Amino acid sequence: MNMRELQKAQQKLMKMQQELEESEFTGTAGGGAVTITMNGKFETTAVKIDPEAFSAEDIADLEVMVLAASRDAFNKVSEAQQKMMASVTGGLRIPGMF
Numbered sequence: 001m002n003m004r005e006l007q008k009a010q011q012k013l014m015k016m017q018q019e020l021e022e023s024e025f026t027g028t029a030g031g032g033a034v035t036i037t038m039n040g041k042f043e044t045t046a047v048k049i050d051p052e053a054f055s056a057e058d059i060a061d062l063e064v065m066v067l068a069a070s071r072d073a074f075n076k077v078s079e080a081q082q083k084m085m086a087s088v089t090g091g092l093r094i095p096g097m098f
Helices: 003-022 056-089
Strands: 024-029 034-039 044-049
Touching (some): 003 056, 034 056, 044 056
Antiparallel strands (some): 034 044
16 A cells, blocks of 8 residues: 555544444343443443333342443444444454554
8 A cells, every 4th residue: 555545544544433433332131121322432321221121129130231231332332343444454454453
């Protein structure tokens, strides 16, 4: 790649990264009883719990579902980052990038 192509790729990567950071990803658990929303910077932006799905005795189950929903959202952000990088680099792994 020459310098001009590298600059174009860098600009494209920066734009895509900004779009990714502004995107939201939703993880769920318990058939939707727990929903966690995370942005492309792995920041949790919302937690929703269906109050009808749990009683006071179900707290342990609720805690497990919150963790599961969080992992689900995290995995979706990671997958989106990997797809973005693959589209920019053609699948070439660049050290230090994600």
